[in-house]
Amino acid sequence: QVQLQESGPGLVKPSQTLSLTCTVSGGSIRSDNYYWSWIRQPAGKGLEWIGRIFTSGSTNYNPSLKSRVSLSLDTSKNQFSLKLTSVTAADTAVYYCARAYSNYETNWFDPWGQGTLVTVSS
Amino acid sequence: SSEMTQDPAVSVALGQTVRITCQGDSLRSYYASWYQQKPGQAPVLVLYGTNNRPSGIPDRFSGSSSGNTASLTITGAQAEDEADYYCNSRDSSGRHWVFGGGTKLTVL
Numbered sequence: 001q002v003q004l005q006e007s008g009p010g011l012v013k014p015s016q017t018l019s020l021t022c023t024v025s026g027g028s029i030r031s032d033n034y035y036w037s038w039i040r041q042p043a044g045k046g047l048e049w050i051g052r053i054f055t056s057g058s059t060n061y062n063p064s065l066k067s068r069v070s071l072s073l074d075t076s077k078n079q080f081s082l083k084l085t086s087v088t089a090a091d092t093a094v095y096y097c098a099r100a101y102s103n104y105e106t107n108w109f110d111p112w113g114q115g116t117l118v119t120v121s122s
Numbered sequence: 123s124s125e126m127t128q129d130p131a132v133s134v135a136l137g138q139t140v141r142i143t144c145q146g147d148s149l150r151s152y153y154a155s156w157y158q159q160k161p162g163q164a165p166v167l168v169l170y171g172t173n174n175r176p177s178g179i180p181d182r183f184s185g186s187s188s189g190n191t192a193s194l195t196i197t198g199a200q201a202e203d204e205a206d207y208y209c210n211s212r213d214s215s216g217r218h219w220v221f222g223g224g225t226k227l228t229v230l
Contacts, residue, residue: 110176
């Protein structure tokens with residue numbers, strides 16, 4: 001079955017760019033049926049959707065993060081990536097990647113990666 | 123603030139039935155999906171669409187929707203159901219996805 005694994009630096013300095021990659025195994029990232037998404041969760045808090053990317057490369061972002069976030073695909077490596085610029089301590093969180101499905105009446109995330117903790121600190 | 127509202131905490135006696143709700147205007151047009159998260163683990167999809175369970179999710183989990191409220195019902199709650207539960211759907215524009223604030227379920 002499809003599995004996702006996040007990777008990237010666990011520590012980022014304030015004002016710098018957070019960069020994470022999600023490697024997909026057991027299935028192709030080029031599937032037309034799915035979106036690929038990032039979600040984050042600060043310690044002790046709830047889930048926050050960051051954005052999604054389709055196999056065409058079209059993207060959609062959380063309006064609260066739109067000015068700082070970008071997602072991209074690397075189909076040759078079966079990976080997708082997140083970049084978040086100008087980070088502050090408020091961006092410290094566990095970051096999850098997930099496969100998403102969406103149609104005219106609903107959307108869901110399945111499966112999820114295990115998550116990776118990113119701390120923003122000098 | 124979230125466009126979808128959940129009660130922060132709910133408790134249920136072992137073996138009893140509990141309903142966890144999610145309220146939001148977008149739920150009049152879109153179905154919610156539901157996720158279970160246990161401490162230190164990634165969320166797991168438990169319900170999606172009208173009332174669909176992924177493979178491996180027990181049939182004691184069921185979903186419903188009425189007006190601006192989506193519900194997750196656990197019939198005969200078990201100790202292993204103690205977890206945080208999150209709903210997800212669209213925002214008021216219908217273009218962006220959004221999570222509810224989460225409900226901590228305690229099984230007594």
